[in-house]
Amino acid sequence: MSTPPPIPATQERFYQRGVTRFYFLTTMTGKAPTRPELVAGTELTDFISDIEGWQLANTPIETPDMGSEFTSSIPGEDKAENSSLTIYEDKASEALEERLKKDTVGWLVILRKGDIPARKTMDVFAVRVGSRGTAYTVATEPAKFKVSFSITAPPELDQAVPAAV
Template structure:
C-alpha cells in the first residue's frame, strides 16, 4: 500500500496571511530580514486580491512513429494581478505608496511571517491605481500590477534580526 500524503493543517487566510510591498530585494531566492523589514505590510488595508499565481504551458513533441503527441513543460506565465485597498476620504492611503510605474516586489507570506515557513515574491511594476466606484460600497482603490520577472516561489522566510 502506498504511503498517504502528509495531512494538512488547514487554516483560514484572513488574519494569517501577510502581504508586503518591498521596494528592493537583491536576491529573490534569499531575501534578507532587513530587506523584508524595510517593506510595508499591506494586509490590513487589502479588501480583495486577484491573480498572484503562475501557470505553465506545454509544448507538443510529436513523432512520426506515433499517433499520440506527448508534451513537455513550456512557458511559465503569471496571471494578471491586482490588490484592492480601502480608500481614505483624505486620500492618505495606498495611492501615496503604490504610484503608477513604481517598481518593487509583492511578497506573499500565506501562512504568516513565520521564520522557516515559505513565501512567494513577485517582482512587479504598478500599472494603475483604479478608483472602484460603486453606489453602495465603501470607496476602494485597485492597484494593478505587471509581473516583470519570474516570481520566486516557496522561498524560506528568514529569521528576525538577532533571532
C-alpha cells in the same frame, strides 16, 4: 539533489484570511528580503479586499507525431498573468495611492502561512505597477481602488521567511 521530506499522514488545514501576509517593498538586495527589508516595506495585509493572480502557470507546447493518434506535450513558457490587488481607500490619506503609483517598481512579498521564521513559505514577485484605478460604484460598499501589476522576473517561490531581529 536532496530527498524531499515525507508527506505527513494528516494535514493542519487553515483559512488564509488572518494568516497570509502581504508586503510591498521598494528596496531588496537579494532574491528574498532580509528581516530589516521586510520591516521597511509596506504591509498591505489589512488594506486588501481582493486578490487576483499571483500564480505561475505553464503553457504547454503540443508535440504530435505520425507514430501516434495521441498528441503529447512538453512544458513551454512560464507566465504569471493578470495579477492585482484591490485595496480599500482611506478618506484621510493618500499614502497607499502614492506608494502604488503607476510605474512604481518593487517586490510583492507573500508570506503564505504567516510570519513564521525559517519556514519556506514566502513567495517574492518582482513587479512594476501597470495601473491603479478607482473602483467607482453606487453600491453600498466601501470605496476601493485596484492596482494591476506586471511581474517583471520569474518569481522566487518557497523562500525561507527571514529570522526575526
